[in-house]
Structure formats: structure tokens, C-alpha cells
Amino acid sequence: xxxxxxxxxxxxxxxxxxxxxxxxxxxxxxxxxxxxxxxxxxxxxxxxxxxxxxxxxxxxxxxxxxxxxxxxxxxxxxxxxxxxxxxxxxxxxxxxxxxxxxxxxxxxxxxxxxxxxxxxxxxxxxxxxxxxxxxxxxxxxxxxxxxxxxxxxxxxxxxxxxxxxxxxxxxxxxxxxxxxxxxxxxxxxxxxxxxxxxx
Amino acid sequence: xxxxxxxxxxxxxxxxxxxxxxxxxxxxxxxxxxxxxxxxxxxxxxxxxxxxxxxxxxxxxxxxxxxxxxxxxxxxxxxxxxxxxxxxxxxxxxxxxxxxxxxxxxxxxxxxxxxxxxxxxxxxxxxxxxxxxxxxxxxxxxxxxxxxxxxxxxxxxxxxx
Numbered sequence: 232x233x234x235x236x237x238x239x240x241x242x243x244x245x246x247x248x249x250x251x252x253x254x255x256x257x258x259x260x261x262x263x264x265x266x267x268x269x270x271x272x273x274x275x276x277x278x279x280x281x282x283x284x285x286x287x288x289x290x291x292x293x294x295x296x297x298x299x300x301x302x303x304x305x306x307x308x309x310x311x312x313x314x315x316x317x318x319x320x321x322x323x324x325x326x327x328x329x330x331x332x333x334x335x336x337x338x339x340x341x342x343x344x345x346x347x348x349x350x351x352x353x354x355x356x357x358x359x360x361x362x363x364x365x366x367x368x369x370x371x372x373x374x375x376x377x378x379x380x381x382x383x384x385x386x387x388x389x390x391x392x393x394x395x396x397x398x399x400x401x402x403x404x405x406x407x408x409x410x411x412x413x414x415x416x417x418x419x420x421x422x423x424x425x426x427x428x429x430x
Numbered sequence: 431x432x433x434x435x436x437x438x439x440x441x442x443x444x445x446x447x448x449x450x451x452x453x454x455x456x457x458x459x460x461x462x463x464x465x466x467x468x469x470x471x472x473x474x475x476x477x478x479x480x481x482x483x484x485x486x487x488x489x490x491x492x493x494x495x496x497x498x499x500x501x502x503x504x505x506x507x508x509x510x511x512x513x514x515x516x517x518x519x520x521x522x523x524x525x526x527x528x529x530x531x532x533x534x535x536x537x538x539x540x541x542x543x544x545x546x547x548x549x550x551x552x553x554x555x556x557x558x559x560x561x562x563x564x565x566x567x568x569x570x571x572x573x574x575x576x577x578x579x580x581x582x583x584x585x586x587x588x589x590x591x
Binding site: 251255259260263264267268273277280281284285288289362363366367370381384385386390391403406407409410413416417420423424427428 | 437438439440441442445447468471472473474475476477478479480482483484485486487488489492493495496499500503
């Protein structure tokens with residue numbers, strides 16, 4: 232029988248390292264994906280995900296199952312991501328004043344993200360890649376909090392009460408936030424959306 | 431239901447997260463509102479497009495790095511050992527007090543007793559001299575009453591005899 236997240240965390244609190252290992256296996260991929268889509272840099276996303284697990288481990292002694300484990304986990308992750316984006320923004324500002332930017336690091340990151348694909352039709356493959364890129368850019372263009380809300384709602388499938396606790400806002404504020412985010416995505420992805428609606 | 435109220439429900443409707451009563455209410459509105467029907471279809475399309483993003487896998491070294499971070503964490507001491515170990519601030523204050531005490535102790539060294547041979551020897555013949563000794567403080571150094579004190583700031587000229 233699969234132990235719940237809370238039970239695993241309580242076992243970690245009791246000193247069971249194996250339970251921490253199970254939590255690591257269970258959440259490493261969702262965390263890295265969430266953080267990657269937040270900060271748009273794979274290496275940074277992995278560093279942040281490792282920091283999330285370290286903080287979970289550090290907090291084991293004081294852990295109380297007052298909320299869902301995923302709420303706590305993604306709250307740590309979201310705070311780290313938002314802080315990192317803020318710090319990175321300052322770094323970018325400093326760099327832009329001191330030196331010319333010679334390469335688009337974002338594009339470099341995107342190349343690392345590509346999944347190996349033995350596509351027979353190169354043209355179709357390029358169209359597909361352009362489509363993915365468009366979707367990715369549409370998500371990236373969302374304001375940080377809207378982006379976090381969409382990612383937690385869409386990819387982590389957390390319910391509204393969990394997401395509102397993570398983002399520290401009311402449920403009605405979260406619903407407005409998500410509506411605005413989807414409106415922006417609808418406009419940004421208009422050609423693809425129109426194509427989908429027609430068919 | 432108004433189109434404005436649909437804003438807070440449309441996404442939950444698309445996701446299938448609405449309760450049965452709310453769902454029925456939304457569907458009733460959609461029957462009579464082409465604009466909201468179109469919006470629902472567009473949000474569904476957005477949702478499907480978001481599904482197209484690939485999932486990435488953490489790098490091979492990910493777990494090893496987490497293990498290394500965890501291994502570097504200080505282990506918790508057993509309760510009785512923790513009780514013995516003083517809190518850092520208390521330990522710091524106590525050590526500062528100790529240092530201050532030692533320093534003050536070494537600074538106020540008592541004056542060594544005067545050796546008997548170093549004391550001045552007073553002979554009996556000197557007693558008369560000593561008894562007739564008049565301290566300077568007892569000598570009258572006050573100016574004469576006749577002196578003009580109206581111009582005290584002026585230096586006094588020596589009197590010519």
C-alpha cells in the first residue's frame with residue numbers, strides 16, 4: 232500500500248531516511264518542471280528544486296500535518312522561484328548596464344529542453360517546434376504570479392484552495408487571476424486557438 | 431447568471447471542477463449566450479495547447495546533489511547532550527565575563543610591603559626639629575591690609591626700600 236505524503240513526512244520526522252528518498256522520487260520531476268517553467272533556466276530550476284528538498288529535510292523536526300504536503304512543498308518552491316526571478320532581474324539589469332548581451336541565453340535553455348525526437352518529416356517537425364515555442368513564450372510572458380497560478384492549476388492539478396494558500400490570496404482573487412491569465416494566453420495563442428476552435 | 435459572473439466559473443467549468451448545481455447554472459447560461467460559448471471553447475483550446483509542452487526529466491546527478499546537501503546538514507544531538515551544550519549566546523557572554531574577570535584581577539596588583547630597611551630612621555635628636563616645624567600652610571602669605579586692592583589685575587611693583 233502506498234503511503235501518503237503526510238505519512239512519509241511524518242516518517243522522515245521520526246528519522247526514516249528512506250521515506251525522504253520516496254518523497255524525492257515522487258516530487259523531483261513535478262518540482263523541476265514547475266521551476267523550469269517559472270524561471271526558464273534548467274540549471275537554475277534544478278538548483279532551486281534541490282533547495283526545496285533541502286528545506287523540507289531541514290524542517291522535518293518541526294513538521295506538523297496541518298496542511299496538504301503539496302501545498303507546503305509548492306509554497307516553498309513558488310517563494311524560491313519568485314525570489315530567484317526578482318534577484319535575476321536585478322542581475323540582468325546590472326549586466327545590461329555593464330556589458331552588451333552577446334547571446335540569448337533563453338534560446339540556449341530551450342535547446343537543452345528539446346526531447347530527442349526521430350521525426351520523419353522535417354517540415355512537420357519544425358512546425359511542431361514552432362508551435363511549442365509559441366506556447367512556451369506565451370506562458371513566459373505572463374506576469375509571475377499569473378504564471379505560477381496557471382502552472383499550479385494546469386500541471387500540478389492543485390485545487391483552488393491549495394493554490395490560493397500557496398500564492399497567499401483569496402480563492403476569488405485566484406479565480407480572477409486565472410481568468411486574466413487564460414485571457415492573455417487566448418490572445419497570445421490566437422492563431423493556434425482559432426485553428427483548434429474551427430476543428 | 432450574468433456574463434460577468436461567468437468569469438469566476440468558466441475555467442472551473444472547462445476543467446470539470448464545478449459542483450453539479452453550479453455546472454447546471456453555467457450550462458443554462460451558455461445555452462443563451464454565444465459569446466460565453468465561444469469563450470468556453472477558446473479556453474478549452476488553450477488548455478489543450480498547454481498539454482503539448484513536453485515534460486523534462488531532472489538530470490542524472492539530481493538525486494546525488496540532494497543527497498550531498500542532506501549529508502552536509504548537521505546531525506541533531508541527543509537530548510541529554512543538547513542539554514549539556516550551552517546556547518551560543520550564553521557561552522559567549524560567560525566567556526567574555528571570564529576574560530574580563532581575569533584581566534581585572536591581573537591589573538589591580540597589591541603594592542608590595544615596604545621593607546623595614548627602606549623606612550627613614552628618625553633619631554631622637556631630630557625630635558626637637560620636628561616639633562618646632564611649622565608647616566608652610568600655617569605661614570601668613572596674605573597681602574598686607576594696606577595694599578591697594580582696587581586694581582588687583584595689575585602686577586604689583588616691587589616696593590623700593
